[in-house]
Amino acid sequence: MPAHAFSSLPPRHSGSLYRGRFAPSPTGPLHFGSLLAALASYCDARQVHGQWFVRIEDVDSDREVPGAAEDIFQTLRRYGFHWDAETPRQSTRGTQYQHALNTLIDKGLVYPCSCSRQHLQHAPLGASGERVYPGSCRPASGTAIPFKNHETFAWRLRVPETPRFFTDRVQGEQTQHLLSECGDFILKRRDGFYAYHLAVVVDDIDQGITDIVRGADLLALTPRHLWLYECLGHPPPRYLHIPIAATPEGQKLSKQTRAPALPENPLPALSAAWRFLAQPQPSQSFSSLGAFWDWAIAHWNQNAIPRVISLPAPFDIT
Numbered sequence: 001m002p003a004h005a006f007s008s009l010p011p012r013h014s015g016s017l018y019r020g021r022f023a024p025s026p027t028g029p030l031h032f033g034s035l036l037a038a039l040a041s042y043c044d045a046r047q048v049h050g051q052w053f054v055r056i057e058d059v060d061s062d063r064e065v066p067g068a069a070e071d072i073f074q075t076l077r078r079y080g081f082h083w084d085a086e087t088p089r090q091s092t093r094g095t096q097y098q099h100a101l102n103t104l105i106d107k108g109l110v111y112p113c114s115c116s117r118q119h120l121q122h123a124p125l126g127a128s129g130e131r132v133y134p135g136s137c138r139p140a141s142g143t144a145i146p147f148k149n150h151e152t153f154a155w156r157l158r159v160p161e162t163p164r165f166f167t168d169r170v171q172g173e174q175t176q177h178l179l180s181e182c183g184d185f186i187l188k189r190r191d192g193f194y195a196y197h198l199a200v201v202v203d204d205i206d207q208g209i210t211d212i213v214r215g216a217d218l219l220a221l222t223p224r225h226l227w228l229y230e231c232l233g234h235p236p237p238r239y240l241h242i243p244i245a246a247t248p249e250g251q252k253l254s255k256q257t258r259a260p261a262l263p264e265n266p267l268p269a270l271s272a273a274w275r276f277l278a279q280p281q282p283s284q285s286f287s288s289l290g291a292f293w294d295w296a297i298a299h300w301n302q303n304a305i306p307r308v309i310s311l312p313a314p315f316d317i318t
Contacts, residue, residue: 018050019210022076022083023057023200026068030075031259032269032313033215033245033252039273040242041213042081043300053207054083059090059199079266080289087207090199097194100202100232101155101187109231110187112153113137126181133183156184157228164223169240170305171216176223185224197221201228209237216241216309217252242277243306245313253313267292272314278304 022038024030030038045052054076056069069089076083104110115136123131133156159178166174187198204212219241229236245253253259262269270292275281280299286292 017210018045018048019053019208020045020050020213021053021055021204021207021209022081023055023203024072025057026064026072028065028068028255029071029261031253031255031261032273033254033259035079035262035269035273036242036245036276037214038076038079038081039270039296040240040277040305043296044211044213044240044302046297047300050211051084052082053085053087053209054081055087055203055207056089057196057200057203059194059196061091062193075262078264079262079270080293087203090194090203093199093203094194096206097188097198097202100198101194104157104187104231105155107231110155110157111137111139111184113156113184113186114153123183126183130182132181133185135183138184152190154186154190155188157187157231158184159224159227164227166222166226166236166239168219168222169238169302170307171219171241172307174219174222176220178223178227181220182224187228197224197228201225201232204237205229205232205234211238211240213240213242215244217244219309240302240305243308243311245276246310247313250310252310270296276311276314278306280304 020041022041024034024038042052044050054073056072058064058069073086101110113136115133119136120131120133123134126132137156138158159182161179163175163177168174185197186195188194203209222239222241226236247253247257251257266289267286270289271286274292274296279296279301282295282299286295
């Protein structure tokens with residue numbers, strides 16, 4: 001791996017050193033796609049007797065559906081998930097995010113940006129489907145930012161000119177040239193909301209997360225997060241991106257594509273999620289929820305997970 005690659009990945013964690021998490025947004029009920037991420041992250045942590053946390057990511061509180069967070073917790077309990085601690089909601093952690101942003105300002109790594117969406121509408125599309133920022137407001141390297149409070153500006157993080165590399169535990173070697181594939185990206189929006197990129201990295205740092213297991217739709221965003229870890233001076237976690245469940249039309253199964261809420265009976269949905277991830281199959285059906293989890297944790301095999309971005313969702317999970 002080249003010298004400018006991310007820091008080498010830490011070794012496989014065991015025992016209490018492993019800290020994983022499941023971090024849904026409270027924009028509606030959990031669905032089959034959510035279950036995949038929860039099951040994979042839970043089994044990956046529990047198989048090595050690691051810790052597992054649940055975090056509600058409501059950094060953009062305007063999108064929150066009233067009562068969704070409590071519904072998420074109730075569904076997870078009904079499905080047999082047990083977590084070690086709940087963390088503060090992102091909507092209460094503005095002080096921590098601003099502290100991290102101030103650190104980056106002091107290092108000269110971020111700058112205020114006044115570009116509107118209209119200004120960027122003709123910029124090329126990058127790997128994640130976003131417009132590549134052309135650097136319109138980027139000051140010359142080394143230019144001091146005289147003050148921290150630009151109320152009508154967004155804040156962007158400078159990205160490196162060299163390609164970035166990392167190894168995903170399922171998807172393998174990944175390379176992305178941040179400057180040409182996304183450009184300097186926003187950490188705090190003009191409306192005052194902190195961006196997902198900043199919030200998720202600061203939360204994972206503060207919680208001591210060592211391993212992140214999530215859907216492959218976020219694979220293209222991972223180089224940004226790893227770059228942000230490096231800028232903040234923290235070692236990165238390991239990443240494992242599982243295939244996402246897709247609709248018959250090939251769209252990601254999500255609240256936006258009207259994915260149905262998880263059924264009341266957990267066993268059929270859990271068994272379908274287990275099969276979706278190509279995990280070892282038992283010789284007989286599970287007689288209870290406890291039996292399923294005992295089998296799943298004991299037989300979890302990351303090497304069996306398909307190395308693809310998406311797969312058709314099994315809709316018959318009732």
